[in-house]
Amino acid sequence: MATPKPEILAAFEAAKGFMPVREGLALYDAAVEAGALGLPLLEVGTYCGRSTLLLADAARAAGTVAITVDHHRGSEEQQPGWEYHDPTVVDPEVGLMDTLPTFRRTLHKAGLEDHVIAVVGRSPQVARAWGGQVGFVFIDGGHTDEHANGDYEGWAPHLAEGGLLVIHDVFPDPVDEFTGQAPYRVYLRALASGAFTEVSATDSLRVLRRTRAGV
Numbered sequence: 001m002a003t004p005k006p007e008i009l010a011a012f013e014a015a016k017g018f019m020p021v022r023e024g025l026a027l028y029d030a031a032v033e034a035g036a037l038g039l040p041l042l043e044v045g046t047y048c049g050r051s052t053l054l055l056a057d058a059a060r061a062a063g064t065v066a067i068t069v070d071h072h073r074g075s076e077e078q079q080p081g082w083e084y085h086d087p088t089v090v091d092p093e094v095g096l097m098d099t100l101p102t103f104r105r106t107l108h109k110a111g112l113e114d115h116v117i118a119v120v121g122r123s124p125q126v127a128r129a130w131g132g133q134v135g136f137v138f139i140d141g142g143h144t145d146e147h148a149n150g151d152y153e154g155w156a157p158h159l160a161e162g163g164l165l166v167i168h169d170v171f172p173d174p175v176d177e178f179t180g181q182a183p184y185r186v187y188l189r190a191l192a193s194g195a196f197t198e199v200s201a202t203d204s205l206r207v208l209r210r211t212r213a214g215v
């Protein structure tokens with residue numbers, strides 16, 4: 001199993017975000033494997049760059065680039081009044097979430113800015129404008145069915161054969177309806193398509209491989 005250097009793991013643990021270390025290590029291992037295809041590694045849901053650090057380091061090692069897509073206004077559960085709201089990433093002038101400055105500082109501190117292309121926009125819109133293939137798609141954006149399916153429908157068609165589809169926050173238990181059931185349904189949809197086979201499961205992280213065309 002590929003593991004990040006101690007300084008990268010330390011930067012990951014210090015960064016603002018929600019991904020546990022076990023899942024981060026599984027994400028990194030998958031990104032390193034996918035990097036062998038020589039294609040970009042794509043992330044949907046940047047937040048403050050915690051997981052982006054791992055993808056950037058894997059991309060650097062493979063001689064490719066990590067692309068991370070986010071509107072940086074926060075997903076549903078990060079809005080005021082919700083459990084994951086962080087008032088320190090609210091723009092005081094406009095009164096809305098803005099995680100982009102924190103994300104840029106995260107990359108800068110880790111020395112990984114040159115290995116990341118940050119795209120600021122809505123995932124489905126960016127996907128429609130995207131023209132090439134990617135070797136890795138990490139879905140970690142909004143947790144509604146609309147957003148999770150939009151991310152899957154937008155980016156899975158760009159995933160090359162042999163590439164890896166990684167889905168975060170997959171919780172089969174209905175008690176996790178808000179935080180995990182939409183990603184779980186996307187995970188089931190990907191398997192039911194016949195286009196993907198499961199590679200691994202680490203807590204709420206699922207890694208699937210594209211084996212044929214389809215969504």
